[in-house]
Amino acid sequence: MAAMINCPYCGKLADPKLDNCPHCGGYLQKGGAPRGVGERKRRQTCPSCHALVQESDIICVACGTNLLTGQKVAQERAAAVQAGSRTPWLVGAAATLFVLLLAGIGYAMLTMSRDPVQRAMRLSADGKLLEATSLLENYVAKNTSNPAAYFELGKLQLATNQLPAAAASFETASQLDPNNADAALSAVVCLAAQKNEGTRDREIALLERLVKQNPQDARSWHLLALARGTKDDLPGQVEALGKALTLDSANVEMRLSLGIAEALGNNLAAAAQHLQQALQASPGNGDVLAALGTAASMKGDTAGASQTLADAIRGQTNVAAQAATRLALLLIGEGRFREAQEYLNQAGTGGASNPTVAFYRAVCLQAQGLTAEALLDFEALVQGGGPYAGRAALQSAQIYLGQGNADRARQALDRAQQLDADAAILNTLRGRVLSAAGDATQAQEAYKAAIVADPTYASAHLESGLLLVRRQVFSEGLRELERYLELVGPDRAGTRAEEIEQLVTQLKQTLTEEGEPSAQSLSTARREAS
Numbered sequence: 386m387a388a389m390i391n392c393p394y395c396g397k398l399a400d401p402k403l404d405n406c407p408h409c410g411g412y413l414q415k416g417g418a419p420r421g422v423g424e425r426k427r428r429q430t431c432p433s434c435h436a437l438v439q440e441s442d443i444i445c446v447a448c449g450t451n452l453l454t455g456q457k458v459a460q461e462r463a464a465a466v467q468a469g470s471r472t473p474w475l476v477g478a479a480a481t482l483f484v485l486l487l488a489g490i491g492y493a494m495l496t497m498s499r500d501p502v503q504r505a506m507r508l509s510a511d512g513k514l515l516e517a518t519s520l521l522e523n524y525v526a527k528n529t530s531n532p533a534a535y536f537e538l539g540k541l542q543l544a545t546n547q548l549p550a551a552a553a554s555f556e557t558a559s560q561l562d563p564n565n566a567d568a569a570l571s572a573v574v575c576l577a578a579q580k581n582e583g584t585r586d587r588e589i590a591l592l593e594r595l596v597k598q599n600p601q602d603a604r605s606w607h608l609l610a611l612a613r614g615t616k617d618d619l620p621g622q623v624e625a626l627g628k629a630l631t632l633d634s635a636n637v638e639m640r641l642s643l644g645i646a647e648a649l650g651n652n653l654a655a656a657a658q659h660l661q662q663a664l665q666a667s668p669g670n671g672d673v674l675a676a677l678g679t680a681a682s683m684k685g686d687t688a689g690a691s692q693t694l695a696d697a698i699r700g701q702t703n704v705a706a707q708a709a710t711r712l713a714l715l716l717i718g719e720g721r722f723r724e725a726q727e728y729l730n731q732a733g734t735g736g737a738s739n740p741t742v743a744f745y746r747a748v749c750l751q752a753q754g755l756t757a758e759a760l761l762d763f764e765a766l767v768q769g770g771g772p773y774a775g776r777a778a779l780q781s782a783q784i785y786l787g788q789g790n791a792d793r794a795r796q797a798l799d800r801a802q803q804l805d806a807d808a809a810i811l812n813t814l815r816g817r818v819l820s821a822a823g824d825a826t827q828a829q830e831a832y833k834a835a836i837v838a839d840p841t842y843a844s845a846h847l848e849s850g851l852l853l854v855r856r857q858v859f860s861e862g863l864r865e866l867e868r869y870l871e872l873v874g875p876d877r878a879g880t881r882a883e884e885i886e887q888l889v890t891q892l893k894q895t896l897t898e899e900g901e902p903s904a905q906s907l908s909t910a911r912r913e914a915s
Contacts, residue, residue: 532561603632671702775806809839
């Protein structure tokens with residue numbers, strides 16, 4: 386078959402061997418001329434409307450007639466449409482599909498515009514948190530059974546730091562949809578962040594429900610253990626940590642928590658076992674070393690505790706301040722006040738003021754004879770009114786007594802009494818103030834009140850016994866001094882036990898058969914008692 390060409394007038398395919406296009410009549414050969422050209426030259430008018438046309442025109446601009454075929458363009462297009470009538474259903478189907486697509490998009494947009502949860506999520510994504518929050522708050526006020534609405538509301542409230550409201554929304558979402566573990570855990574986080582004693586029971590209830598629904602979730606068991614610990618429920622804490630470790634035995638943090646819980650419950654052997662296992666799993670772990678040192682100190686292993694705590698402080702531990710404070714207290718008990726002060730300085734660096742650190746640092750200063758600096762620290766604690774205010778007032782009174790300033794000592798004791806300070810120490814110091822003022826009778830009554838408040842307070846027996854000896858009530862004074870030695874025991878560091886023991890021995894040797902000492906021993910006893 387010969388190759389076809391496009392008609393230069395109508396563009397349709399035609400046989401190049403023909404002189405004229407079979408569609409429009411236009412000439413196809415270079416030398417040829419279309420039919421009717423001579424006639425058109427003679428007329429120079431359109432055969433349909435008789436309007437004047439140019440010789441080279443093919444279409445009449447007045448009526449649209451094809452000057453070569455005599456047909457109007459509109460008629461030719463109608464014929465083309467009729468020729469293509471085999472595929473009208475495709476056009477209709479495409480149009481229908483397009484309409485349905487538009488309808489679907491419109492319906493989706495309408496649905497989203499009507500769904501407050503979706504609208505709130507879009508507003509949140511645009512940064513309009515308050516508008517989104519208000520939208521959902523108004524919605525849940527009227528629709529109280531939509532867990533998704535409460536969950537999204539909780540997230541918005543959490544993002545705007547409305548912790549109590551967020552906790553309540555997450556709790557409601559969790560109650561409406563118990564399978565939404567994220568809602569329950571989010572509620573726990575919000576409740577814990579409030580650090581409110583009233584929220585602890587709610588935390589525990591949520592976590593207990595979680596572990597009941599999913600007993601294989603080690604994380605929920607661990608959180609439950611921590612929550613129970615805030616309520617001092619040590620047995621419940623140990624139980625939950627045991628469950629968690631059964632599911633995740635390699636978790637060092639959980640084993641550390643279990644060791645601490647056992648130590649707090651005074652189960653020191655089990656505590657040491659768990660902590661040693663944690664240390665084997667994570668050698669050099671500062672947090673584990675700090676816990677081991679604490680447990681050792683509770684067992685009375687002062688040397689081991691001091692070394693382990695020092696190792697923890699030198700390493701990386703999240704409880705460096707607590708470890709340094711405990712180590713300082715051990716050193717104070719050994720009379721190593723300068724070293725203790727250095728660790729207390731470490732514990733007090735950075736962060737908020739720690740009253741425990743401040744008090745014992747002042748004690749170290751006092752023990753080293755730096756009374757002026759100690760008094761400043763004690764007075765700051767008294768003015769602060771914290772847990773050490775009463776004890777600080779008693780220490781101030783003791784310093785003033787040592788300085789011979791009875792008036793300032795009395796003022797400090799009055800302040801200590803207002804702060805509900807320890808009655809045994811308070812009355813013992815008051816007895817010393819009265820004794821220094823020459824009021825032996827009232828001083829003796831003060832010592833008796835101290836002993837009634839705490840029969841095991843050794844200093845009250847010592848002061849009472851010495852005053853009785855000075856007042857020549859030797860038998861009763863001797864009993865008080867012997868009681869003092871009994872209470873002090875074998876650990877006599879920092880006490881007057883040795884000189885009192887000598888005084889007791891001397892008094893016993895010099896007592897006459899009638900129970901009275903000789904004149905020489907009486908003079909010696911008075912001097913020793915003073």
